[in-house]
Amino acid sequence: MKLGIPTETLPGECRVATTPDVAKRLVGKGFEVLLEAGAGIAAHYADDAYTAAGVQLVERDACFQADIVLKVRRPSEQEAAAVRSGAIYISLLESCGDDALIARMTENNVRVLGMERMPRISRAQSMDALSSQSNIAGYRAVIEASARYGRFFPMMMTSAGSAKPTRLVVLGAGVAGLQAIATARRLGADVFAYDVRPETKEQILSLGAKPIELDLGESGSGEGGYAKELSDEAKARQQALLADELAKAHVIITTALIPCRPAPELITEEVVQRMRQGSVIVDLAAANGGNCKLTEPDQVVTRHGVTLIGYTNFPSMVPSDASAFYAKNLSNLLEIMVDETDAGPDSSGLVLKDLNEDEITKAMLAGS
Numbered sequence: 148m149k150l151g152i153p154t155e156t157l158p159g160e161c162r163v164a165t166t167p168d169v170a171k172r173l174v175g176k177g178f179e180v181l182l183e184a185g186a187g188i189a190a191h192y193a194d195d196a197y198t199a200a201g202v203q204l205v206e207r208d209a210c211f212q213a214d215i216v217l218k219v220r221r222p223s224e225q226e227a228a229a230v231r232s233g234a235i236y237i238s239l240l241e242s243c244g245d246d247a248l249i250a251r252m253t254e255n256n257v258r259v260l261g262m263e264r265m266p267r268i269s270r271a272q273s274m275d276a277l278s279s280q281s282n283i284a285g286y287r288a289v290i291e292a293s294a295r296y297g298r299f300f301p302m303m304m305t306s307a308g309s310a311k312p313t314r315l316v317v318l319g320a321g322v323a324g325l326q327a328i329a330t331a332r333r334l335g336a337d338v339f340a341y342d343v344r345p346e347t348k349e350q351i352l353s354l355g356a357k358p359i360e361l362d363l364g365e366s367g368s369g370e371g372g373y374a375k376e377l378s379d380e381a382k383a384r385q386q387a388l389l390a391d392e393l394a395k396a397h398v399i400i401t402t403a404l405i406p407c408r409p410a411p412e413l414i415t416e417e418v419v420q421r422m423r424q425g426s427v428i429v430d431l432a433a434a435n436g437g438n439c440k441l442t443e444p445d446q447v448v449t450r451h452g453v454t455l456i457g458y459t460n461f462p463s464m465v466p467s468d469a470s471a472f473y474a475k476n477l478s479n480l481l482e483i484m485v486d487e488t489d490a491g492p493d494s495s496g497l498v499l500k501d502l503n504e505d506e507i508t509k510a511m512l513a514g515s
């Protein structure tokens with residue numbers, strides 16, 4: 148059974164869908180791994196490391212002729228058209244609701260699996276790319292903030308004077324937010340965190356941060372571990388109650404999102420105006436409209452003396468580990484998609500299972 152891994156073509160995307168270590172495991176399992184030559188270079192994985200792992204380096208077109216095409220990002224028009232009929236295509240699809248491009252692929256008899264459609268059940272945790280990549284984003288966001296902030300994060304006492312610790316607030320304590328808290332704590336910041344789901348309080352405390360608790364008059368806990376959207380009244384109350392806490396912050400890492408909904412506006416312009424000059428906001432919700440209206444996607448801007456960072460692809464800024472985690476997610480998924488037999492149809496010993504029989508692959512199938 149052939150796996151095809153082309154180079155990612157989206158500008159600025161440095162990740163790759165498999166690494167030499169993971170490819171070696173896949174080859175050991177019986178897969179033939181075809182990688183576009185040079186596909187791992189931006190993530191610092193050289194071609195010869197792949198060949199040493201048993202990977203065949205091929206031209207780009209050959210990757211799309213494989214039985215299963217593995218990518219990180221949503222397919223481009225050309226990529227979608229290049230996947231052969233009867234094949235399986237797996238990547239993040241980065242879309243909500245109707246998706247004409249993916250519909251054309253399924254009409255062409257390509258089965259498309261969206262990594263963000265992974266169900267949030269314990270069995271699927273090792274395949275959950277949203278979590279693995281959010282974790283990296285949370286880490287990298289804090290590193291970016293610390294590099295752009297003109298002061299120390301930790302308390303610092305020196306013969307030339309002392310510095311107070313940075314007051315850092317994390318908004319949204321999901322996977323990215325919790326990693327942001329842990330990273331900021333390691334750097335010595337004084338960390339506060341807020342989430343609309345009350346159950347996050349214990350997690351915030353366990354990482355040594357102080358929870359910010361607000362009485363919104365309704366719970367923000369929704370189904371499947373996700374937050375639910377608040378009523379307009381509760382949203383307004385939340386903004387008002389948060390304002391004083393946020394205005395005191397020197398750095399804010401904001402991660403609040405509800406899948407397929409515009410990001411909630413948690414930081415108003417008035418709050419930004421009240422923050423100390425040189426403060427930094429990293430808005431991990433920038434691609435979905437931002438938790439602050441002043442954020443500009445993929446830009447770093449200064450407004451009212453505050454630096455707003457709107458990068459939308461933090462995982463790609465840690466490309467080696469982000470690729471390694473994503474590749475592991477894919478390889479764990481592939482394991483549940485195939486059965487080992489004495490001789491599969493192509494004598495690899497692997498046969499594809501019915502994707503509708505497993506709740507994980509069934510949920511991931513686009514158009515199902």
Ligand SMILES: NC(=O)c1ccc[n+]([C@@H]2O[C@H](COP(=O)([O-])OP(=O)(O)OC[C@H]3O[C@@H](n4cnc5c(N)ncnc54)[C@H](O)[C@@H]3O)[C@@H](O)[C@H]2O)c1
Pocket residue numbers: 266267268269271272275277278281318319320321322323324341342343344367371372373374377402403404405406411413
């Ligand atoms: N397989 C699994 O079991 C699995 C996988 C992934 C995540 N999870 C769980 O799901 C939960 C959410 O994780 P995530 O990081 O993917 O979330 P996410 O990326 O969807 O959202 C980020 C955070 O923003 C919060 N948020 C949304 N609206 C908000 C608002 N108005 N104000 C403040 N905060 C707001 C959410 O509650 C969430 O914690 C976590 O408990 C996580 O552990 C479980």
